[in-house]
Amino acid sequence: MQPIMEMLDRHFNVLHNRAQVMLGLCGVVITTTGFSGRIIAGTNTLAQWLIVSSVALVLLAAAVVVWGVLHLRWLTQQPGDSVQVWLMEALTYRDHKTQAYRIGISLLLVGLALYVAAIAIMLLHPDRNAVPLNR
Structure with a gap:
């Protein structure tokens, strides 16, 4: 049992x-x-949408990883009446965390x-305020 727990x-x-990481x-x-x-975002509307979308996806990625991977349930808390059932539960738990990471x-x-x-887009349009932003 100890080698399985260590693995x-x-x-x-x-x-x-x-x-x-x-x-x-x-x-x-x-x-x-x-x-x-x-x-x-001052470059043009497309750059605005891209930057906002990118930050939204990055925040969503962080949320998925925090909840799906870093959420803790100890190996000793895995259900199972036998070593085989416990091991299958632990492997399923690991696989769910791996899927969340992916x-x-x-x-x-x-x-x-x-x-x-x-x-x-910003580098292709180096002029400052290529598209003025509404204030």
Whole structure:
């Protein structure tokens, strides 16, 4: 039983470490948008939609990872009357966390792609206030 617990513990550690790295990337995107989002959005309407959509997807990715991966239920809390039933429950729990991580990373990658597209539009239109924003 001990080797199985240690193996599952390693699996969960990998998932949690990757989730923390992903949350760090989300934080970088959100912080960068706070500094440069206004400049990017000042390029044109498409850039505005891209930057807003990218931040929304990045926030959604963070929410999926926080709730789906970092949400805790200890291995000792897994139900099961026998070792085999317990192991299947623990593996299902791990697989659900892995799926949440995959969804979160997919959302993050799409959000980053939209963010880069907005930056590309800004770089292709280097004039300040290419499209004036309504105040």
